Amino acid sequence: MKRIVLFVMLVVAFVLAACGPAAATAPEVCNTELGCAVINKDQTVKIGFAGPMTGDYSQFGVDMSNAMKLAVADLGDVQGWKVEMAIEDDGGGAEGGAAVANKLVSDPTFVAMAGHAFSGATAAAMPIYEKAGIPMMSPSATNPDLTAQGSAVFNRNAFTDAEQGKGAATYLYETLGIKKLAFIHDGTDYGQGLAKVVEETFVSLGGESVAFEAITPGESDYSAPLAAVAAAEPEAIYFGGYNAEASVLVNQMEQAGLSGVIFFGGDGIYGKDFLAKVGDKGEGVYAATLVPPGTDAILAFNEAYLAAYGTEAGVLSAYTWNSYDAVGALIQAINSVAIVEGDTLYIPRAALVEAVRSMNGYQGIAGVISCQENGECNASGPVFYIVEGGEWIPAE
Amino acid sequence: MRSSALDKGLRTGVIFGIVIAIMFLIGFTVTGAGLVGKLFGVSSSYNTPPLTFFVIFMVLMGAWAGITAAARSLTEPDTLKRALTAGASAGAVSGLISAVVGFIFGTLNANAIDPRTYLPMVSPESTKLFLMNQSPLTGSLMLLGVLTVSGAAAAGLSFYLRTHDGVKSGARNITESVRKTIRSEGVARVTNSPYARYGFWLLVAALLIILPRTWGGYWNYVFGTVGIYIILGLGLNIITGWAGQLVIGYVAFFAVGAYTFALLTAPEPHNLTMNFWLALGLGVLAAGISGLLIGLPILNLRGDYLAIVTLGFAEIVRILLKSDLMTEYTAGPRGVRDIAGPTLFGRSFVSDVDFMYLIIIAVLVVTFIAYRLQNSRTGKAWYAINLDETVARATGINAFASKLLALSLSAAMAGLAGVLFASRNQFTGPDDHALMVSINVICLVIVGGIGNIPGVFLGAFALKGLPEILRETENYRLLIFGVLLIVMMRLRPEGFLPAKRPVLEKSAQTSSKEAQP
Amino acid sequence: MDKPISTSTHNKLRLERYIRTAIGIVISAFLFWRIYNVVVLQQHFGADTWVRFGLSGLILGGMYALIAIGYTLVYGIMFMINFAHGEVMMLGAFGGYFTFEILRFIPAPTTASPDLNFLNANPFLSVLLAFVVGITISATAGFYLEKIAYRPLRNAPRLILLITAIGASTILQNLAMLLFGPQRKNVVNPDVLDRAAGWVINVGGNDVLISYTGVFSLVLSTLLMIGLFILVQRTKLGRAMRAVAQDKNTAFLMGVDVNDVVSKTFIISGALAGAAGVMWSIHMGLVNHFTGFLPGIKAFTAAVMGGIGNIPGAMLGGILLGVIEAIGPAGMGIDFQLKDVIAFSILVLVLIVRPSGILGEKLSEEKL
Structure with a gap:
């Protein structure tokens, strides 16, 4: 009998321990539902990033986190407190996205999220940040749906695939005068979405879609699907996907009987890595991107990146500069709402979410960040680049 | 005749040397030092950890090599000399391999050749830490020294622990008494009684009910x-x-x-x-x-x-x-x-x-x-x-x-x-x-x-x-x-x-x- | 199949056989209808396109076949799926890549062209060196893989071996990623082996390019396969291997050093995978830590088929799988995205009709 009494007492103790009140004295702005992030003297303010750090697409996560580490080194100061990147591997997919989000929000000093990198992980993670009051600024999640759901926390300084696709289709039809266009995509969310938007717009403009082919990502031989596309005799090929597959396609186009056909890609193929892989065969390839031509700020950043990581900026992915800006913008927003009281820094979460959404005219290295009501923060449309003489140069 | 203790030490040393070299090449030496730092309560996971923790990490690796090499063998008498020979040789060989790798990359760095085009994790900071912030030659010699000494010391210590009666019987006494308590009738009565079983399951149930509410998302x-x-x-x-x-x-x-x-x-x-x-x-x-x-x-x-x-x-x-x-x-x-x-x-x-x-x-x-x-x-x-x-x-x-x-x-x-x-x-x-x-x-x-x-x-x-x-x-x-x-x-x-x-x-x-x- | 014991089991077995046959007939009929429709009625593709498909399939199939032989050799002797075999091939591909990179930096100037490098000055020696390095690395990897991960578990159930194989595969893949970085590396061939260069033939009024690298890969894999066949059928080691495959214990009693034979089998299968890896880097031109995984799974499928x-x-299965992957989607008029669906459906079909593969003998109970 004694044991049971003992046991019941133990259970009661558990319950009491669980329900014990948490003592806190905080400024008045913190008396909201979401409260404040409380940063003690020896702690740092944490901005999160998550992307694929392992696996087939790890170069995106590695590159973006590299740029972000530079951003906190340059700009990471909130009224005397240091900012630190909390970098997590979400594998790009939904399972990892939700797991990482749950882990990050359990850290009380985590205030904002510069991610996620991929749209799939972002979609799964959004509700979790919404609940915790963490504002997001993704440099690369371009799926149009993400801002269509009315999320209060999700923002991005990447342009949407819809905007990019429409621009590309118009450019192909009107500027380049293409009438017969073939489509290839890599079967990912990003690639399929982009190819569909371009096809729709292109057909509505009066062009003809002669082939629509999907390939398996991650392979090194696409000569068979290219041969099938060649049989449709297109004037140009639009490719929705990333540079790894694009470089294989471009390299094999000639063999497949597609010499003289224009290859046109999205922002996923822009970057120096692509140039290194295609060499001479890349001449005349088009890509859309939002990176403006080399300003002083960009050149300075490129130099710092090379010194720190031994690879040139933009080799691993096209989102390097955007990543730097996303973190910079978040730090500015945090600075605008943070309050110091004694030895403690208070960051009101609800106010921070609002501050990021109402951001206006933040001057980053890759452009200006001004957020609209729905969380689209990139005002500038896509710019088209062409490979000439082994370099990406702005196309006419 | 070739001493089998030396033989074993050399073989263990080669394995550990390769492991340490690979750790360096994949940047794990920095992470490992950071983990050691965490054990000591210094959280600095996003910066290069201090040198002390790296040295501790290397000492641990050397000790591990030494203990492995000096493990009791069936064919040879277990003597202090044998243990020390095996431990020191294992430490020295692993140290030699690490030192050579460190020296190569240190020299490359000194001549401003960046190996990261092919080995992206070998950053200058990581190399500097691996060479203990010294010049390539001094650094690699220090690495050799640290691994050799820690290998020999750990081998000697493990020999002392397993042969010294006081330690040995003390450890045995503790395990014996624990075993006795577990098997004793009193404990058996408690564990076999239905109340205890109900209690156990009740506890599990209570934990299952309480934990999800308390430990967070x-x-x-x-x-x-x-x-x-x-x-x-x-x-x-x-x-x-x-x-x-x-x-x-x-x-x-x-x-x-x-x-x-x-x-x-x-x-x-x-x-x-x-x-x-x-x-x-x-x-x-x-x-x-x-x-x-x-x-x-x-x-x-x-x-x-x-x-x-x-x-x-x-x-x-x-x-x-x-x-x-x-x-x-x-x-x-x-x-x-x-x-x-x-x-x-x-x-x-x-x-x-x-x-x-x-x-x-x-x-x-x-x-x-x-x-x-x-x-x-x-x-x-x-x-x-x-x-x-x-x-x-x-x-x-x-x-x-x-x-x-x-x-x-x-x-x-x-x-x-x-x-x-x-x-x-x-x-x-x-x-x-x-x-x-x-x-x-x-x-x-x-x-x-x-x-x-x-x-x-x-x-x-x-x-x-x-x-x-x-x-x-x-x-x-x-x-x-x-x-x-x-x-x-x-x-x-x-x-x-x-x-x-x-x-x-x-x-x-x-x-x-x-x-x- | 064993003699049925009771009549009820007998009926069940017959029913099951009918179901299988029926499914097989339905699927084959559908396939034929679809192919007839696309190829004969619609004539979507010209003859030149079909030749292109066939070529690309044959080349890929040759590499699958080489890797598949590695699976089959190991399976024949150990009855285990060497899940890490694809990763062994990846190491070989890296060997080829690094050999070319090093040779590219060795200057070999002549008076005619002062900035010539070793790679272009001695292309054949370079390629030979690449194969030597790649095969050595892969064979060594195969040897140590067996020694560290498989030999201590020789008598454990086969599932345990599968787990250590998965573990080894994870280790090799991630080690390669951490060492060399995640992005795909561009393999720079000697100029004479430019991937876009080749013989041009005329098919139905259109030019079709047969690349040198493709022909080179196909010829080399054929030669290697013939060599291996001779090794297994004619040499003493081959006889020992066959003996161990049939019955380990008896072979041991007959004086065959089983451990040695198993080791050598792993070395041979590793060497073949290494050769396939170097070919992969020469023909495909891209190498990273993930290079071996997909071909590994495909090759295993080919071996089973x-x-x-x-x-x-294994040779037949490899070539067949490569060709199906290249021709199948076009023949059935669907996306190339679905080529693996077709490949695996055909595998199921084959196994339904012939439960132990196209050329597989009826396995005795002990082997299962």
Whole structure:
């Protein structure tokens, strides 16, 4: 009998321990539902990033986190407190996205999220940040749906695939005068979405879609699907996907009987890595991107990146500069709402979410960040680049 | 004559030297030093850790090499001289290899050649730390010294500890007394009394009720995933553990369950928004039926033929889900969003705590079913087929029907796990159903102890819980996971908790072991 | 199949056989209808396109076949799926890549062209060196893989071996990623082996390019396969291997050093995978840590399709799988995205009709 009494007492103790009140004295702005992030003297303010750090697409996560580490080194100061990147591997997919989000929000000093990198992980993670009051600024999640759901926390300084696709289709039809266009995509969310938007717009403009082919990502031989596309005799090929597959396609186009056909890609193929892989065969390839031509700020950043990581900026992915800006913008927003009281820094979460959404005219290295009501923060449309003489140069 | 102690030391040294060199090349020396720093309570995971921690890390590696080399040998007398020789030579050789590697990269750095074009993890900071902030020559000599001294010292210390009577008998006394207390009558009376058993289960129940409320969203997420994998493991255990049929493409049924549920409840692409419980039932049913349909043509394939066909089936399901052909019906690569959470009496339960409870209940139900099956007639038929299918047939067991039943039940459980997974994430996409899920489930069943229900629990905690906890080591997680798999299988090939067969079958079990090729 | 014991089992078995046959007939009929429709009625593709498909399939199939032989050899002797075999091939591909990179930096100036490098000055020696390095690395990897991960578990159940194989595969893949970085590396061939260069033939009025690298890969894989066949059928080691495959214990009693034979088998299978890896880097031109995984799975499928444990079966399966992947989607008029669906469906079909693969013998009970 004694044991049971003992046991019941133990259970009661558990319950009491669980329900014990948490003592806190905080400024008045913190008396909201979401409260404040409380940063003690020896702690740092944490901005999160998550992307694929392992696996087939790890170069995106590695590159973006590299740029972000530079951003906190340059700009990471909130009224005397240091900012630190909390970098997590979400594998790009939904399972990892939700797991990482749950882990990050359990850290009380985590205030904002510069991610996620991929749209799939972002979609799964959004509700979790919404609940915790963490504002997001993704440099690369371009799926149009993400801002269509009315999320209060999700923002991005990447342009949407819809905007990019429409621009590309118009450019192909009107500027380049293409009438017969073939489509290839890599079967990912990003690639399929982009190819569909371009096809729709292109057909509505009066062009003809002669082939629509999907390939398996991650392979090194696409000569068979290219041969099938060649049989449709297109004037140009639009490719929705990333540079790894694009470089294989471009390299094999000639063999497949597609010499003289224009290859046109999205922002996923822009970057120096692509140039290194295609060499001479890349001449005349088009890509859309939002990176403006080399300003002083960009050149300075490129130099710092090379010194720190031994690879040139933009080799691993096209989102390097955007990543730097996303973190910079978040730090500015945090600075605008943070309050110091004694030895403690208070960051009101609800106010921070609002501050990021109402951001206006933040001057980053890759452009200006001004957020609209729905969380689209990139005002500038896509710019088209062409490979000439082994370099990406702005196309006419 | 060549001293075998020296020989052993050299061999161990080469292995450890290569390991340290690889650690340096993949940047793990920095992370390892950071981990040591964490042990001492200095959290600096995003900067280069201080030199002290790196030295401690190297001393630990050297000590490990020394102890391994100086382990007692069967052929030689255990003397201090032998231990020291072996330890020092192991430390020196590993130090030499590390020093050479360090010297090469230090010299490259000094001449402003960046090796990161080919070896991206060898940053100048990492090289500098590896050479203890010294010039290449001094640094590599110091590295050699540290490893040699720590190897010899650790070897000597371990020799002292295992031979010195005081230490030895002290340790033995403690273990003896602990064992005695455990076996003593008083303790036995307590553990055997019904009250204690009730108490134990009450405690477990109380923990299961209280913990999800207290430990926060992240742990609910981690242990929710563990729970889902327990269900998957219990399911696979039926067909692979009991009936002995290797099914690699188990994730296919997981996908069928998740997608059936998702498409029935999500507003897009079909806008059916069916009731949670009805959709749950249909999801499980659909997975079960898919198991039946797949099993019909292929279940009398044997061994690896069955394995590869199920693998193919899983790939077919995944590719079809994301293909352009099916995008209209399955939402394609985008995946299905806004999947419903559970509702009961008009109230919806979608918080992480509610979900944890739902998963706990589901795990309990599946475990109960598994236990009932294990001791049933069908369960014994599965054992029989596993041991020897021909003999099982001869005793009148309908092997094909039994296997079909096992596969359907397995599939239904995977379907349940899929439903819970999709509903909890409110999202499911084709990438959630990659081959890696199957491989994880097979690993957890085998690591836990194949055919054993508690083993599945342990395996799920070890394989899905630990990697989450190990997230600190980011990039090295999967590498460590692989090393653990091999080490684990070499130390305990039967799994953590080997399955116990009923006593009557003991003779059958031994004979089956002999028949193994 | 064993003699049925009771009539009820007998009926069940017959029913099951009918179901299988029926499914097989339905699927084959559908396939034929579809192919007839696309190829004959619609004539979507010209003859030149079909030749292109066929070529690309043959080249890929040759590499699959080489890797598949590695699976089959190991399976024949150990009855285990060497899951890490694809990763062994990846190491070989890296060997080829690094050899070319190093040779590219060695200057070999002549008076005619002062900035010539070793790679272009001695292209044939370079390629030979690449193969030597790649094969050595892969063979060594195969040897140590067996020694560290498999030999201590020789008598454990086969599932355990599968787990250590998965562990080894994870280790090799992640180690390569951490060492060399995640992005795909561009393999720079000697100029004479430019991937876009080749013979041009005329098919139906259109030019079709047959690349040198493709022909080179196909010829080399054929030669290697013939060499291996001779090794297994004619040499003493081959006889020992066959003996161990048939019955380990008896072979041991007959004086065969089983450990040695198993080791050598792993070395041979590793060497073949290494050769396939170097070919992969020369023909495909891209190498990273993930290079071996997909071809590994495909090759295993090919080995099973041909009848696992059977060497000519692995060759046939590999070539067949490559060709199906290239021609199948076009022949059936569907997306290339679905090529794996077709490949795996055909595998299922083959196994339904012939449960132990195309050339597989009926396996005895002990082997299962």
